[in-house]
Amino acid sequence: MTVFLNGRFVPESEAMVSVLDRGFLYGDGLFEAVRVANGRAFRWDAHLERLKRGADYVSLRLPCTEEALRDWVGELILRNELREGLLRVVLSRGVGPRGYSPRGATEPTLVMTVHPLPPQSADRAAAWSLVTSRMRLPANEALAQFKTCNKLPQVLARAEADAAGADEALLLNTDGHIVESSSGNLFWVADQHVCTPPLASGILAGVTRSIILELCIELGIQTRQAPIAPVELAQTDGVFLSLSTMGVAEAVSLDGRDLSRSPLTEHLRLAYLDLIDRDTR
């Protein structure tokens, strides 16, 4: 793989950062995972927008113009001859004096890598088993809406799913409501509405989540944002996750108990795949 690192394209083996980089020390950074289809970054503008809002929130500076970044994205995809896959952008605060204070850390690190899609994200429907993680995220914490490099709760939640032989884990917040899965936003179907937790639950403001809500409007499906507990999720008409890798992933069980399945899930999954194709041709 060719990697983009601070304005240069380097082989993966040379793509290194200092052990004093605050990304490595504290997870002091942000990232984006962007679907690449037909050799183009799908909804790049929405990802860039979130990255910029997150950077504002944590007082990080994008070390280049938006135009330069867009050109580098295109060049990275070309150099790696990537048609279908995933683009990862990491912006860390770089090296600074020891300690938590970001003072004196003035040169952010910008890295971009490309990756194949996970095997399950070919154009096949998912049928995922979920478990509820023991990890708790803070309810109503503004930082949660950004894709920060503080992902240890998600790593551990995903490890719980692995250990249980499940596909994904749901994380709860300190109020006992479901936030999201380790790598996707949560949706469910109830009374012919497509529902998802509100930002105040401490969820990531997922780009794919926004697109799903957009698609619902386009398709005339009503939507609702509301908090939900695991016991309530088991009573709904259908459950799915939204992920940048594969769009819509249907969940078929939670903690070993079957979930209902709604035809709206497959409807949205196909509409999403169609949108990716339309947008990137």
Place this chain on the structure above:
Amino acid sequence: MTVFLNGRFVPESEAMVSVLDRGFLYGDGLFEAVRVANGRAFRWDAHLERLKRGADYVSLRLPCTEEALRDWVGELILRNELREGLLRVVLSRGVGPRGYSPRGATEPTLVMTVHPLPPQSADRAAAWSLVTSRMRLPANEALAQFKTCNKLPQVLARAEADAAGADEALLLNTDGHIVESSSGNLFWVADQHVCTPPLASGILAGVTRSIILELCIELGIQTRQAPIAPVELAQTDGVFLSLSTMGVAEAVSLDGRDLSRSPLTEHLRLAYLDLIDRDTR
């Protein structure tokens, strides 16, 4: 500086990790900050113990024996001719396949660096102004007791203190109780008791915190563990923080209002400095 990196001693300029290291991507790792005095790592065993418990909790493996690690610590201090300072140990999950699952990441990264003490931590008493951060940490989350590399809330809290011209920031949990400062555990004096929040508040199980509680027993000072809100802290007889860099740091104001000062703070500060000296000679 000479840096320890995966079994080798290298110059700082060559101490690099892959941009695919999960420490850099997700903060998927743990660290320790250990006071070095008289050329020795103060209470190394307690730090190693916490590192091992944390590694167990997040399913990380120490990639060497305890004896090898102890020898490397000694050699790193020697090579850097460090008498007074700070030793930093970082254990990350290393490189693995893309995604949150830790599966397939089998070679942890182990880094050790040394640093000078911050200028304010010479043998002078601190008189710190504190502010209350807007960041909220999850109450009652077991992961919080370990020193993980997910420290963005602490970084942002410290930035709030910097912006306010204060020395440190206090973080609250989702119950509204104070957890700790960005880099230290909280103590206060009330009714001649030295008090500190319990682990259930979501606090870091600080090594210096344990030593302070030990010293209280040795000195015949009664202790109490209880949750506390900022408004209650302002009513106590004295407030201090415990930090590995400087032991006891007295707080003299909170959000611009003066705090009471207790002679017990200075008593414990001196006892701590004395203990460091006794233990490392």
